[in-house]
Structure formats: C-alpha cells, structure tokens
Amino acid sequence: MNQAAVVCKDLEKSFRLSKKQQKIEKTPDRVKRAVRGLSFEAYPGEIFGLLGSNGAGKTTTLRMIATLIKPDGGSVEILGKDAVAFPDFARSNLGFLTSELKLEDYFTPNYLYRYFSELHGLDENADRKRMLFEKFGIDKFAEVRVADLSTGMKQKLSLVISLVHDPAVIVFDEPTNGLDVITAKAVTDYLGELKNEGKAIIISTHIFSLAEKLCDRIGIIVDGRMAALSDKQTLVGDRSLEDVFFDIYSMAAPAET
Amino acid sequence: MKKIAAIIKKDLKRYFNDPRILVSLFLPGIIIFVIYSIIGGIIGDMTDLSDEEYTVYTLNLPEPLASLFTPEGMNVHLVDAAERGLGDEAVLEEIHEGKVSVYVKFDENFKENLNLWLLGQLAQNSPTDGAQTPTDPSQTPADNTPQDPADEPSGQPTPAPAVPQVKIYYDSSDVGSLALYNVYASALDALEDGLSNLFDVNGGNETFDLAEVETAADIMSAFMPMIMIVFLWSGAMMISAESIAGEKERGTMATLLATPIQRSHIALAKAVSLSVPALISSMCSFAGLMLSLPGLMPGVTLAHYGFGEYAALFLLNAVTTVMFTVILTVVSTLSRSVKEASGYSSALMVGIMVVGMANSIAPETASPAAFLIPVFGAGRCYSQIMSLSFNPLSFAITIAASLFYIAVGVFALSRLFSNERVMFGK
Numbered sequence: 001m002n003q004a005a006v007v008c009k010d011l012e013k014s015f016r017l018s019k020k021q022q023k024i025e026k027t028p029d030r031v032k033r034a035v036r037g038l039s040f041e042a043y044p045g046e047i048f049g050l051l052g053s054n055g056a057g058k059t060t061t062l063r064m065i066a067t068l069i070k071p072d073g074g075s076v077e078i079l080g081k082d083a084v085a086f087p088d089f090a091r092s093n094l095g096f097l098t099s100e101l102k103l104e105d106y107f108t109p110n111y112l113y114r115y116f117s118e119l120h121g122l123d124e125n126a127d128r129k130r131m132l133f134e135k136f137g138i139d140k141f142a143e144v145r146v147a148d149l150s151t152g153m154k155q156k157l158s159l160v161i162s163l164v165h166d167p168a169v170i171v172f173d174e175p176t177n178g179l180d181v182i183t184a185k186a187v188t189d190y191l192g193e194l195k196n197e198g199k200a201i202i203i204s205t206h207i208f209s210l211a212e213k214l215c216d217r218i219g220i221i222v223d224g225r226m227a228a229l230s231d232k233q234t235l236v237g238d239r240s241l242e243d244v245f246f247d248i249y250s251m252a253a254p255a256e257t
Numbered sequence: 258m259k260k261i262a263a264i265i266k267k268d269l270k271r272y273f274n275d276p277r278i279l280v281s282l283f284l285p286g287i288i289i290f291v292i293y294s295i296i297g298g299i300i301g302d303m304t305d306l307s308d309e310e311y312t313v314y315t316l317n318l319p320e321p322l323a324s325l326f327t328p329e330g331m332n333v334h335l336v337d338a339a340e341r342g343l344g345d346e347a348v349l350e351e352i353h354e355g356k357v358s359v360y361v362k363f364d365e366n367f368k369e370n371l372n373l374w375l376l377g378q379l380a381q382n383s384p385t386d387g388a389q390t391p392t393d394p395s396q397t398p399a400d401n402t403p404q405d406p407a408d409e410p411s412g413q414p415t416p417a418p419a420v421p422q423v424k425i426y427y428d429s430s431d432v433g434s435l436a437l438y439n440v441y442a443s444a445l446d447a448l449e450d451g452l453s454n455l456f457d458v459n460g461g462n463e464t465f466d467l468a469e470v471e472t473a474a475d476i477m478s479a480f481m482p483m484i485m486i487v488f489l490w491s492g493a494m495m496i497s498a499e500s501i502a503g504e505k506e507r508g509t510m511a512t513l514l515a516t517p518i519q520r521s522h523i524a525l526a527k528a529v530s531l532s533v534p535a536l537i538s539s540m541c542s543f544a545g546l547m548l549s550l551p552g553l554m555p556g557v558t559l560a561h562y563g564f565g566e567y568a569a570l571f572l573l574n575a576v577t578t579v580m581f582t583v584i585l586t587v588v589s590t591l592s593r594s595v596k597e598a599s600g601y602s603s604a605l606m607v608g609i610m611v612v613g614m615a616n617s618i619a620p621e622t623a624s625p626a627a628f629l630i631p632v633f634g635a636g637r638c639y640s641q642i643m644s645l646s647f648n649p650l651s652f653a654i655t656i657a658a659s660l661f662y663i664a665v666g667v668f669a670l671s672r673l674f675s676n677e678r679v680m681f682g683k
Contacts (some may be wrong), residue, residue, distance in 0.1 A: 104506030
C-alpha cells in the first residue's frame with residue numbers, strides 16, 4: 001500500500017458541557033470526552049469509512065482532520081505534515097464537506113466558485129468548473145442565487161465548492177444526508193470516480209448500505225473509541241455490515257448505554 | 258493579500274447590492290437632515306412674527322421711547338390704555354382673551370422719577386464720594402447722600418432713590434406675546450444699561466461681532482459630541498453587530514475557516530469590509546446633521562468652520578467609526594447568535610452614551626491622559642473642534658489611541674477566530 005495520506009494517531013478531544021448540554025445529555029459530568037485515543041490512516045486511492053452512531057465522535061474526528069478544531073492529544077498528519085503545525089497546508093490539500101458548512105444565500109454558484117478559488121490562491125479553472133457543474137447539474141443554475149436553489153442543489157454546490165482546489169484528501173461528513181436518491185447516487189458515483197483518480201477519501205456515515213457499497217476500509221467508533229478497524233472484507237466476511245456493527249457495538253458500548 | 262482582497266470584495270458586493278443594507282446606510286443621514294430641517298422650519302415659523310399684527314397697550318409711555326415698542330419687521334399697533342379709558346383689569350382680561358399681546362405699564366411720572374434716579378446715581382458715583390474713592394478715607398458717610406435715611410454709618414454705599422418701574426404683562430403660552438415680551442424686555446434692559454453705565458464697552462461703530470460666531474459654535478460643541486458618537490455607533494452597529502454572529506449562525510463562517518487563509522487575515526478583511534459601510538453611514542449622518550444645522554439654529558452656517566476643522570472632523574469620524582466597528586465585530590464574534598450580539602451591542606451603546614455624556618460634566622481642562630480613554634477622548638475632540646478651540650495635542654493623542662485600540666481589536670479578532678470554543682461553541 002502507498003504512504004498514508006492521512007494519519008490520525010491517538011486523537012483525543014474533550015468538550016466542556018454547558019448546564020443545558022448536561023441536561024440534554026443527562027450527565028452530571030462537566031466534560032465530555034468526544035474522542036478517546038483514536039488512530040487510523042487513509043490511503044490514496046481508497047475510501048475509508050468511519051461508522052458510528054450519533055454522538056460517537058465521527059464529526060469531531062473529521063473536524064480535527066479538517067483543522068477546524070485542534071486535538072487535545074495525539075496528532076493528525078496530512079500528506080506527511082502535522083495539521084496543527086501547518087494548518088494552511090492541510091486546508092490547501094483537503095476538501096471538507098459537512099452539513100454545518102454553508103454557502104452564502106446571496107451569491108450565485110458562478111460567483112462562489114470564483115470566490116473559493118481565490119481563497120485557495122487559484123485562478124478560476126473554467127474547464128474544471130464546467131466539468132463539475134455539468135456533472136451535478138449546477139450549470140443550469142449557475143447564475144441563480146443560492147437562496148433560490150433547492151436543498152439538493154445547495155448540497156451539490158457545497159460539494160463542488162469543497163473541491164474547487166482539486167484536493168488530494170477528501171473528507172465528507174455524512175455525504176448523502178438530506179439528499180434525494182438521484183442526487184445521493186450522483187454523489188456516491190463521484191466519490192467512486194475520485195477514488196479512482198487516486199484521492200484519499202474519508203467519509204463518516206451511519207448508513208450501513210452506503211458504507212458497505214463505498215468503503216474499502218471501515219472503522220467503527222463507539223463512544224469516541226475505535227472499536228473495530230479493518231478492511232471491509234475482513235470485517236464483514238459473509239455477514240452483513242449491520243449485524244457486525246451491532247455485535248461490535250454491544251460489546252464496546254459503555255454499560256449505561 | 259489577494260485572499261484578503263477577495264473576502265473584502267465579496268463582503269462589499271453583498272452589502273452594496275442588498276437594497277435593505279443600502280437603505281440602512283443612507284437613510285439615517287437623510288432622516289436626520291429631513292427631521293432636523295423640519296424641526297428648524299417649525300421653530301422658524303413659530304418665531305416668525307412678521308406676518309402677524311399685534312396690539313400692544315401702553316400706559317404712561319414716554320414719547321421718546323415709543324420707537325422701542327414698534328420694532329422693525331413686526332407689525333405692532335400701539336394703543337394708549339388711558340385714552341381708551343381702560344383700567345388694568347380690563348387690559349389684562351384682553352390679554353387673556355388673546356385680543357391684546359402685551360401691556361406695557363410705565364410708572365406715573367416715569368420721566369421725572371427716572372431723572373431723580375439718575376441724579377442719585379451721579380451723586381453716588383461722583384469722584385468726591387468717599388465710599389468710592391479709597392484715596393480719601395477721611396470722608397464720612399454723611400458726605401455722600403445725606404438725604405438718604407437708609408444710609409448706615411458703616412461706610413456701605415448709599416442706596417439709590419426708588420427705581421422707576423416698567424411692568425410688562427404678557428402671556429407666555431402665546432408665541433407672539435412671548436416674543437414681544439422678549440423684544441421689549443431686551444430693549445429696555447439695553448436702555449437701562451445705556452443710562453446707568455459709567456463707561457462704554459465696545460463703543461463707537463467698530464465691529465466687535467466675534468461673539469455671534471463663538472456663541473453658535475458653543476451651542477454646536479455642546480450637543481454635537483453626544484449626537485455624533487451615537488450616530489457613529491449606530492452606523493457601525495447596523496451591520497457589524499450581526500456580522501460574525503450571523504455568519505456563525507448561518508454556517509458560512511465555518512466554510513471560510515475551512516479554507517487556507519490565516520485567521521489574522523480573515524480578521525483584517527472583516528474589519529475592513531465592515532468598516533466601509535459603517536464609514537459611509539457615519540459620513541451620511543454627519544453630512545445630514547451639518548446640513549440641517551443652518552435651518553435648526555439660526556445664525557449657524559457651514560462657513561463657521563474652515564477646511565482644518567472639517568478635515569479634523571473627517572479624520573476623527575473615520576477613526577472613531579472604525580474603532581466602533583472593530584469593537585462591535587469583537588462583540589459579534591463572541592456572541593453565539595445574532596440576537597445575543599444585538600443585545601450586547603445595545604447594552605454597550607448605553608455605556609458609550611454615558612462616556613459620551615461625561616464630556617459635558619468633566620472639567621474643561623482635561624489632562625492629556627484623559628484623551629486616551631476611548632469615546633471620551635473622541636467626544637472631547639468633537640467638542641473642541643466644534644467650539645473652534647482645536648487642540649492639536651489632544652487630537653493627536655485621541656487619533657493615536659484610537660488607532661492603537663483598532664489594532665488591539667483586530668488582534669483580538671484574529672485570536673477569537675482561532676478559538677474553536679468561540680467559533681463553534683453552542
């Protein structure tokens with residue numbers, strides 16, 4: 001296998017909980033350990049899936065990889081460089097998509113593509129823009145303000161914008177969340193294409209079918225810990241991913257859950 | 258720099274293509290101009306007495322003084338109450354009814370009493386008056402005005418004979434009546450001063466009309482600092498207060514933070530892009546205020562101030578606006594929602610107003626260190642410039658201090674943009 005494009009080693013992340021959050025989480029603890037010693041790698045030309053329930057720590061892990069938040073312990077390396085020490089390098093080589101990242105309603109796809117190209121220090125690549133816009137059907141809405149686009153079209157535009165700089169590492173948090181089946185298929189198909197182009201892709205999901213279909217390797221996170229990590233064939237064997245997940249989950253989950 | 262420029266360009270495109278934002282930028286200045294002009298017009302109309310006819314009753318009016326009661330530009334009809342056979346009560350009733358504006362009642366034998374009084378004054382101020390000439394302490398009090406029984410042997414000045422009286426009855430709820438009273442009272446006061454003064458100040462025909470400019474400038478300097486500070490804060494608040502909090506709430510800030518641009522550059526870009534509309538808004542408000550002043554305050558013209566004053570005001574406006582913008586952007590960044598940001602900004606506005614008001618109660622001669630205090634220094638500088646007493650040292654300290662606070666604010670912003678609890682905390 002090639003050299004890993006992303007290396008996460010002993011990642012730790014805790015959050016202080018507000019009184020309100022304590023109430024929601026039904027815990028007396030003021031601090032929540034969202035990620036506990038997580039380690040994994042993602043290689044060029046593969047799709048690595050982080051599978052876990054809501055609140056397992058998937059999104060927190062992806063945010064640390066994307067340098068939006070810093071790990072309390074451990075390290076993230078992107079293409080051999082520490083992401084905390086060289087955040088701009090990491091961001092330049094990484095495309096991050098999550099439902100939390102939104103585009104400004106006021107602007108059009110054309111303008112936003114140009115704007116984010118500039119933020120990545122690039123001149124607008126017209127051929128790449130045309131290819132991406134056509135692939136996701138944005139071309140017909142290139143001059144329509146984001147506010148007037150459908151939810152699915154906004155999601156597809158966000159995906160395109162996250163890839164304006166043609167990054168080597170792609171990190172997508174729940175990439176098909178909220179998409180209709182047609183759009184979801186377009187996204188998963190494109191992820192397959194990116195994989196074939198040699199990109200290192202990390203996705204988080206709690207949709208077993210998606211992970212089963214797309215991922216080459218899978219890490220199952222339970223309560224911030226890596227409960228299982230293997231290539232899909234070894235992990236699943238002749239069983240379904242869903243069955244395997246629940247077996248692992250029931251063994252690894254804390255007693256109170 | 259290209260990335261900073263890209264953010265600024267994008268933000269400005271949004272601000273200047275959004276009709277709501279555009280209206281909010283220019284509207285305050287227009288509203289200020291229109292409202293203040295209307296108020297000025299109303300005040301002007303209320304005090305414009307030229308079109309009305311006023312009846313003034315007089316009693317015992319000395320003939321030489323008649324011209325005092327028919328001032329130029331006012332249509333006043335003088336009526337001798339005695340000739341009409343009207344008593345005081347009847348005249349006062351007519352004032353109540355609005356038929357008569359003013360009743361001016363001189364003492365009977367006013368002229369004779371006045372002459373007596375003047376003679377008394379002359380005697381009091383005579384060079385042989387012991388009380389007034391310390392070079393001759395041997396003089397006894399009796400030498401002064403021996404006829405006055407009220408004279409004390411203690412060497413006190415001799416009281417003058419009974420002062421002649423003029424009584425002016427008027428109705429202050431009637432604009433015309435009140436205006437005529439003011440005119441008559443001023444004229445009689447001036448006349449009295451002329452009769453009793455012992456020497457002339459600014460006598461002759463030479464122009465000593467410096468006071469008029471100073472008075473107008475003083476009026477402006479008294480209320481301008483407070484108004485300007487509130488305008489600048491409001492102008493900055495319109496966009497800055499909700500800026501970063503809004504971007505955080507909408508999720509667009511996270512998208513920006515995921516791109517390879519340094520946090521300090523984002524802070525700088527945001528400070529610049531938010532300052533531009535705030536500056537335009539503040540300049541519009543300032544222009545609206547200045548343009549409405551001639552209508553609002555008779556005697557005030559824009560020509561009261563020279564290029565130096567306007568340049569200083571422009572610079573002070575600009576620096577103070579940017580400082581306010583940065584403060585509000587920091588507040589917005591610290592806030593978790595637009596609602597929270599608006600609440601904090603409004604609360605801060607009260608504080609800003611208090612500091613602004615401190616200008617009017619603080620000693621005139623504030624130490625140079627006082628100009629380091631944000632807002633206070635700016636307010637005091639406004640006051641100095643508007644009262645035509647520009648102090649270069651105070652101004653330089655205020656500008657330098659404001660620039661320092663802006664730099665600190667931008668630095669704080671860049672730190673806040675790096676703080677994940679601030680940027681992503683719920």
